[in-house]
Amino acid sequence: MADPMRIRAQVAGDKATVRVLMSHEMETGQRKDSSGKAIPAWFIQEVTVAHNGAPVMTAQWGPSVSKNPFMQCAIKGAKAGDKVTVSWTDNKGDKRTDEATVS
Amino acid sequence: MKIDKKLAGLACAAGAAVLLAGCATGPSANLDAEFKAMLQNSFSARGIAKMDRLDQDLGQAACSSAKQPPEAVLKQIEGEALASIKWPTGGQYFGDWTRADKLAQSGVGMAWNNPTTDPKTNGGQCYNCHQIDKKEISFGTIGPSLYNYGKLRGVKDVTDPKVAPIIQYTWGKLYNSKAYAGCSNMPRFGHAKILDEEQMRDLMSLLLDPRSPVNQ
Amino acid sequence: MKHPITLTALAALALTGATAAWAQKTASDGIAEYRELLADGNPAELFEVKGEELWKKARGPKNASLEKCDLGKGPGVVKGAWAELPRYFADTGRVQDLESRLLTCMETLQGFKAAEIAKLDFGKGEMANVTALSTWISGQSKGFGFNLPQNHALERKMYALGEKAFFYRGGPMDFSCASCHGEEGKRIRLQDLPVLYKNPGDGLGMAAWPAYRVSNGQMWGMQQRLSDCYRLQRFPNPDFASDVTIALQTYMGVNQKGAKIITPALKR
Numbered sequence: 406m407a408d409p410m411r412i413r414a415q416v417a418g419d420k421a422t423v424r425v426l427m428s429h430e431m432e433t434g435q436r437k438d439s440s441g442k443a444i445p446a447w448f449i450q451e452v453t454v455a456h457n458g459a460p461v462m463t464a465q466w467g468p469s470v471s472k473n474p475f476m477q478c479a480i481k482g483a484k485a486g487d488k489v490t491v492s493w494t495d496n497k498g499d500k501r502t503d504e505a506t507v508s
Numbered sequence: 509m510k511i512d513k514k515l516a517g518l519a520c521a522a523g524a525a526v527l528l529a530g531c532a533t534g535p536s537a538n539l540d541a542e543f544k545a546m547l548q549n550s551f552s553a554r555g556i557a558k559m560d561r562l563d564q565d566l567g568q569a570a571c572s573s574a575k576q577p578p579e580a581v582l583k584q585i586e587g588e589a590l591a592s593i594k595w596p597t598g599g600q601y602f603g604d605w606t607r608a609d610k611l612a613q614s615g616v617g618m619a620w621n622n623p624t625t626d627p628k629t630n631g632g633q634c635y636n637c638h639q640i641d642k643k644e645i646s647f648g649t650i651g652p653s654l655y656n657y658g659k660l661r662g663v664k665d666v667t668d669p670k671v672a673p674i675i676q677y678t679w680g681k682l683y684n685s686k687a688y689a690g691c692s693n694m695p696r697f698g699h700a701k702i703l704d705e706e707q708m709r710d711l712m713s714l715l716l717d718p719r720s721p722v723n724q
Numbered sequence: 725m726k727h728p729i730t731l732t733a734l735a736a737l738a739l740t741g742a743t744a745a746w747a748q749k750t751a752s753d754g755i756a757e758y759r760e761l762l763a764d765g766n767p768a769e770l771f772e773v774k775g776e777e778l779w780k781k782a783r784g785p786k787n788a789s790l791e792k793c794d795l796g797k798g799p800g801v802v803k804g805a806w807a808e809l810p811r812y813f814a815d816t817g818r819v820q821d822l823e824s825r826l827l828t829c830m831e832t833l834q835g836f837k838a839a840e841i842a843k844l845d846f847g848k849g850e851m852a853n854v855t856a857l858s859t860w861i862s863g864q865s866k867g868f869g870f871n872l873p874q875n876h877a878l879e880r881k882m883y884a885l886g887e888k889a890f891f892y893r894g895g896p897m898d899f900s901c902a903s904c905h906g907e908e909g910k911r912i913r914l915q916d917l918p919v920l921y922k923n924p925g926d927g928l929g930m931a932a933w934p935a936y937r938v939s940n941g942q943m944w945g946m947q948q949r950l951s952d953c954y955r956l957q958r959f960p961n962p963d964f965a966s967d968v969t970i971a972l973q974t975y976m977g978v979n980q981k982g983a984k985i986i987t988p989a990l991k992r
Contacts, residue, residue, distance in 0.1 A: 408770065408774070409773065411769050411770060411773065424764065424765055425765075426765050426766075426767060426769055426770060428767075428770045471938075471941070472767075472941035473767035473770060473936075473941060475764070475765030475767070476765075477764075477765070539881075539884055539885070539888070540888075542881075542885065543885055543888045543889070546885055546889075546967045546968055546971065547889075547892075547968060549966065549967060550962050550963055550966035550967050550968035550969070551954075551959065551960045551961065551962055551963070551966070551968070552960060552961050552963055553960050553961075554960055554961035557895075557955075557958065557959065557960045557961065558960060559960055561894055561895040561896065561958065561959055561960055562894050562959070562960065563894075564892075564893065564894060567893075567898070568893040568894060568898055569893075571893055571898075572888075572891045572892045572893045572900060573891050574891060574902070574906075574921060618895075618896050618897065618958045619955050619956065619958055620955055620960065620961055621955065635913060636912045636913055637912070645751045645914075646751070646913045646914050647913065647914075648910070648911055648912045648913050649909070649910050649911050650903075650904065650907075650910050650911075650912065650917075686898075693898075693903050695896070695897035695898055695899075696898065700896040700897065700898075701896075702896060702897065
């Protein structure tokens with residue numbers, strides 16, 4: 406399985422701000438190695454965020470997102486103690502899911 | 509070794525200006541030797557960067573401190589540097605300024621990971637330190653701005669004998685910057701074979717040709 | 725509610741104050757703003773997490789963790805240790821920086837071969853682990869001011885040697901560290917240069933490395949930063965954790981006494 410994400414979720418008024426750092430090479434497929442061969446594309450294609458098990462956001466990503474991507478979103482109505490789950494799938498079929506508690 | 513240092517220390521403490529002069533050479537000569545040994549032990553040749561790059565000539569050695577060297581030494585460095593300048597073949601100072609922007613932008617060359625010391629693929633890394641063309645906003649400030657270089661110096665026609673001194677100075681500065689300022693921060697592009705004649709001619713045109721974008 | 729009012733007030737301030745400022749904003753200012761925005765979500769945190777794991781995990785031929793490693797403040801004391809390195813270590817009889825000390829501990833406690841790790845390229849194998857460990861350990865000194873000891877004769881000697889190294893001109897371009905880091909208010913292209921023969925201030929110079937470099941997506945420790953400086957100075961290659969690199973860190977660290985550490989930082 407891939408390296409863990411860093412998730413922070415903090416209540417701010419009637420929402421929770423969720424900040425996620427994902428560990429991923431996000432290879433575009435355009436870069437060439439020292440021998441001139443293109444390095445194969447390898448990037449996160451889908452990201453989902455769930456609040457207490459219910460999906461609240463889905464994102465479709467492409468190769469333009471940078472390496473070790475950072476994402477921030479706000480979940481309306483989230484309270485301290487709620488569970489936030491972030492999952493991603495990449496174009497090689499690799500997956501990662503991590504969870505955090507809203508503070 | 510330990511005991512000598514202690515004695516030297518005592519002598520310094522007890523003495524006045526006369527003894528201090530002696531002390532300045534003792535421990536500092538030791539430090540020099542230790543420093544040279546540290547360099548040899550710490551560095552390794554890699555790629556095109558060989559250990560001889562740690563050897564210093566007069567100018568490099570004299571300018572390796574926070575303080576400027578004495579006037580006489582500066583004059584010597586400048587004199588030797590001026591004498592080393594190879595003026596362009598056939599007195600042809602100028603080339604093609606349309607090729608020069610690429611040279612001024614590129615900082616490639618002479619590092620251990622570059623394939624060859626042949627200047628053909630080297631850049632002049634000019635924008636690292638200088639402003640040159642008004643369009644380029646990504647310029648450094650380690651050296652003075654070169655924007656309007658020729659215009660500011662009244663160069664309307666490069667063949668006019670009145671501007672010959674500035675033509676020569678510019679070539680000389682590119683070839684061996686230390687000829688005009690002994691401890692200059694600017695690399696000696698011709699002398700150290702970082703750039704060849706053709707490349708320097710192109711840079712001359714970039715800076716001095718009245719039609720160059722630099723002088724608009 | 726509290727927030728809407730505060731936001732409106734801020735917006736009003738921004739509008740009035742900003743109109744004059746917008747006219748003066750330089751390219752450098754714009755880039756500084758962009759970097760501030762990037763600072764949230766520094767990928768260096770991913771390496772901090774890795775580093776902490778590596779410190780606590782039993783590894784190597786001796787199957788031991790690094791939790792008994794002495795970084796200068798006693799075995800296992802990590803908080804504030806980076807702020808006091810390089811320093812003299814009695815067990816090795818030399819002045820060591822963080823990365824050389826990690827090699828010592830990885831060898832004596834875990835049974836790894838330090839000399840072999842030192843030969844690896846940055847980012848590979850155990851060398852990548854040393855970088856992750858430095859990232860975490862330096863983060864444990866975030867907010868501290870540099871406070872390198874200069875009590876031992878060897879520590880003072882390293883300072884003097886570091887000073888000589890800082891001003892030493894060499895290579896085909898005659899560059900020394902001072903060529904770029906020796907004058908106030910200078911920059912290369914659009915990258916401001918801290919003056920390193922004195923204290924450049926909080927969060928600058930030594931206080932900003934290890935750092936995650938956005939431009940190449942790499943986590944760089946102090947050794948890699950110094951090594952790459954020398955590459956650009958067109959010098960031969962400094963060996964990993966060699967004396968010249970330790971001497972330079974001693975010189976700069978002592979010069980920066982009190983400067984606030986912000987590591988692991990984020991760089992272009």
